[in-house]
Amino acid sequence: MWLTVWPVAEVVLRLEDLLFPSIAYVAVLSVDVNDEAVRIEARSTVAGFDCPGCGSWSRRVHSSYLRVPADVPSSGRRVVLCLRVRRFLCPVISCGRRTFAEQMPGLTRRYGRRTERLRSTLAAVGLALAGRAGARMARVFGLSVSRSTVLRLVESLPDPEVSAPRIVGVDEYATRKGRHYGTVLVDVESRRPVDLLPDREASSLAAWLAKRPEVEVVCRDRAPFFAEGATAGASQAVQVADRWHLWHNLSEAAERCVADHRGCLRVLAPDPAQPAPELEKFEDPSGSP
Ligand SMILES: [Zn+2]
Ligand SMILES: [Zn+2]
Known part of the structure; x- marks a missing residue:
């Protein structure tokens, strides 16, 4: 059974801080809660958006649709995020793009099926545990993801800036x-x-x-x-x-030398199990009596 929370003015402020603490222009329209999931309906509050083709700003709305990117769970519940996304008309006739969808910076990206915070969470899990263990760990958090997706998210991270070594x-x-x-x-x-x-x-x-x-x-x-x-x-x-x-080369050289002089070393360090050889025997290699 869904329990609906109708946001009133002062609750809305708190809900947005609670649900989207790092997103600047977002309005929560409704929150529905049941035992397993939280359904959040939200939209952007900016008046218009820049065309990704030509960069022109537009506020002429062409249409709108619901976008449902996967999101991080909240208080152990699956989050179903329903974003009401507007499609704008590009004002520039020569621009190849007639219409374009708005993004919510920090929350969505073009063609992204996951929210930015879910991407970064899974990438962090992948960095710590890699694909197979990462996917298993994510399942504990209630995030169903394949190991190849975890690896892909790690690979798409920008390379860290490293200063040139001395x-x-x-x-x-x-x-x-x-x-x-x-x-x-x-x-x-x-x-x-x-x-x-x-x-x-x-x-x-x-x-x-x-x-x-x-x-x-x-x-x-x-x-x-x-x-x-x-x-x-x-x-x-x-x-x-x-x-x-250096140590590797030295130990190889030492080993070679020891191997070459195996015979001599056997004389100097006799096997304790064997009776000590009579040194006299070896003093005359000709074997003459
Ligand atoms: Zn354009
Ligand atoms: Zn020798």
């Missing part, structure tokens, strides 16, 4: 191990990856570095394409071999 670490990463490699660039001071290049070509690294003259140190492995790229793109920077690769 010390940049360069290494390769595999999208398919043994088949396809790219280049990952890391801010060594913040220990965060700052960019990915689709290949591991010297020219790509050089182009990336050339756009960032603030780079003072390039920390890299000993691959020739990285050495070449760093020299070409950041001649001002000092190149250092990074610690991981």
